[in-house]
Amino acid sequence: MTCTADNEIVITEFMAQDQQAEIGDTVSVGGDAGEAEYVITGIYQCANEMGANLGMSREGYRKIGRDEPRIWCHPFFLEEPEKKGEVKELLEGRYGGDVHIHENTWPGLFGIIRVMRIALLVMYVMAALFILVTTVMTGSRILAAEQKDLGIYKAVGFSAGQLRRSFAMRFMVVSLIGAAAGIVLAFAATDPLVGAVMKLAGISNFTSHPDIRAMLFPGVLVAGLFTGFSWILSGRIKRMDMTVLISE
Numbered sequence: 092m093t094c095t096a097d098n099e100i101v102i103t104e105f106m107a108q109d110q111q112a113e114i115g116d117t118v119s120v121g122g123d124a125g126e127a128e129y130v131i132t133g134i135y136q137c138a139n140e141m142g143a144n145l146g147m148s149r150e151g152y153r154k155i156g157r158d159e160p161r162i163w164c165h166p167f168f169l170e171e172p173e174k175k176g177e178v179k180e181l182l183e184g185r186y187g188g189d190v191h192i193h194e195n196t197w198p199g200l201f202g203i204i205r206v207m208r209i210a211l212l213v214m215y216v217m218a219a220l221f222i223l224v225t226t227v228m229t230g231s232r233i234l235a236a237e238q239k240d241l242g243i244y245k246a247v248g249f250s251a252g253q254l255r256r257s258f259a260m261r262f263m264v265v266s267l268i269g270a271a272a273g274i275v276l277a278f279a280a281t282d283p284l285v286g287a288v289m290k291l292a293g294i295s296n297f298t299s300h301p302d303i304r305a306m307l308f309p310g311v312l313v314a315g316l317f318t319g320f321s322w323i324l325s326g327r328i329k330r331m332d333m334t335v336l337i338s339e
Contacts, residue, residue, distance in 0.1 A: 093132070093133055093146075094132050094133065094146065094147055094148050094151065095132075095148065096148070096150075096151070097148060097150035097151045097153075097154060098127070098128070098129055098130055098151065099129060099130050099131075099132045099147070099148070099151065100118070100120065100129040100130070100131060100132070100145050100146065100147040100151065101131070101132060101133035101134065101135050101145065101146045101147070102118075102131055102133075102134060102135075102145045102146075103134070103135060103136060103137055103142050103143070103144055103145065104134055104135075104136060104142070104296060105141075105142035105143055106142070106143060106144070106145060107131075107134050109143075112131055113131065114131050114132065114133065114134060115130065115131065116130070116131050117129070117130050117131075118131060120145070120147075120155060121155060122152070122155030122156035122157075123155075123156055123157055124155055124156050124157050125154065125155050126155060127151075127154040127155050129147065129151065136294065136296055138294050142294070175192050176192075179192055215312070218313065218316075219316055222313065222316045222317055222320060223316075223320050226262065226317060226320040226321050226324060227320070227324060230258075230262070230320075230321055230324040230325070231324070233258075234258075234324075234325075234327055234328070241254060241328060251328050251329040254325070254328050255322060255325040255326070255328055255329075256322075258321060258322075258324075258325040258328070259318050259319075259321045259322040259325060260318075261321075262317045262318055262320075262321035263314055263317060263318040263321075265317075266313055266314040266317035266318070267310075267314045269313075270309075270310030270311070270313050270314050271310065273309070273310055273313075274306055274307065274309075274310045277301075277306055278301065278306065281299055281301060282297060282298060282299055285297055285299065286298075
């Protein structure tokens with residue numbers, strides 16, 4: 092719950108752990124104008140000051156701090172958010188001062204998201220290159236080891252297309268098994284691992300609520316790349332000389 096009376100505060104999970112405090116405990120808080128006791132009525136999450144912060148009502152702050160108008164803001168929620176720029180210009184033109192459009196986030200977040208998207212793109216490119224190299228190296232060895240078998244299959248009537256599909260399907264089946272294991276592991280380990288990193292930035296409780304489509308996409312992409320690259324590599328089967336393939 093939130094704080095409504097002038098003797099109530101809410102604290103972050105980090106502060107609760109650091110002070111070994113719980114809801115209902117009484118704590119002493121000091122400011123530049125004095126010190127007072129407050130009852131903890133709630134525990135919340137906030138990344139400001141790396142999670143080391145608390146919240147209280149304006150009346151509660153007046154008991155320990157200097158009430159200067161500059162420290163307070165007056166938020167308004169527009170019925171037509173798309174006109175926020177126009178409203179800002181009109182207010183500043185008529186009344187002057189500083190009107191701030193708050194995006195319900197902190198300025199560095201958009202930069203971090205952009206870097207994360209670029210990093211994700213780089214990861215996909217690196218994964219594609221790794222899959223290409225792995226497929227070429229493994230597939231070449233398989234084709235070299237199975238030349239005689241491929242010649243026999245051609246001799247009994249199998250077409251090059253059928254042999255290529257069979258070759259690509261082997262890579263597809265193996266990659267799907269690996270992708271399924273990766274998806275299960277992602278569901279199980281994403282929140283704990285990301286949560287541990289987020290704690291370093293002041294986020295004490297992280298839950299991703301992953302979308303099943305977002306989780307399936309990397310696995311399907313990996314399987315598709317393995318299948319596609321192996322199909323391209325299997326083009327060597329068409330160029331194989333049957334007389335060489337079936338010779339002892």
